[in-house]
Amino acid sequence: MSGTPAAETILFIAAVVAAGLIAGSLGAVSAELSSGMEDRADALGAQLRGRFDIVNDPSTMPYTDPVLTVYIKNTGAHTFYAPHFVILIDGVASNDLTFTIAGASTEVQRPGELLRIDVGDAGGLGGIHRLSVIADNGHKETMEFTI
């Protein structure tokens, strides 16, 4: 019986350590779950609040080979980060985009602002084409235009 207190101490420590480990992993899982929920909610909020329209005149697109100018009006309540816009012309993504608002170079487009995007690698356009603009929140606008 002289070993009983030692055994109980060992059991006590083991039980506390095991419970601590379980509690720790429960905490880690709940933190991950919370973070996931927050990310999902942020993404959904951005999707609901972020809208834009292409306000170009499809019959009179500003085009000086190889630069095509696209006008994007922020019609939502979300601020867009301009370099995250993806521009597709006939399904091909552009890699040469310049952003300006009211003549000043910018990367941020606030609600109500008109963003000018100069697509610098749109050489050789003629006839009817399809322009798609996709924002970082997944919002997409498409228009057909004639050069």
Place this chain on the structure above:
Amino acid sequence: MGLSHAAAAGILFTAAVVTGFNISDDVYNQQDDLAEAWEDYFQYQLARASTDFTITDIKPQGGNSRVFMTNTGALPIDPDLLSFVYNGGAVTATAWVMDPPSQPPQWGPGRTIMVTVGAPRPTHAIVAEATGHTEVWTNP
């Protein structure tokens, strides 16, 4: 043995309570944020559906032009958030006044506004307002 069980149970119970509280708090906060986002979305849809205007005329004014527009919708429109595209290119509005001038200077339903644009009268114009409603004008 009893003490070990009690300590382990205590730790687990505390962890479960803290975790439950954290999760329910997060769920509540996210639900609140999403409800706000949905409210914004519905307000926007309502505003977009209720917003309308017509371009009655664009008159030359020296090297500039004056755009006359009537609010034919059910909501006031913010003239500072109008965008103008003349003959395919964006141009800048320099000033606006109610026509006839009146107080408060708010472009409400049924009222006409005159916007001075720093470009000559175009043959074709597009005007877009903040909710994305656009109007097209062609020089007759």
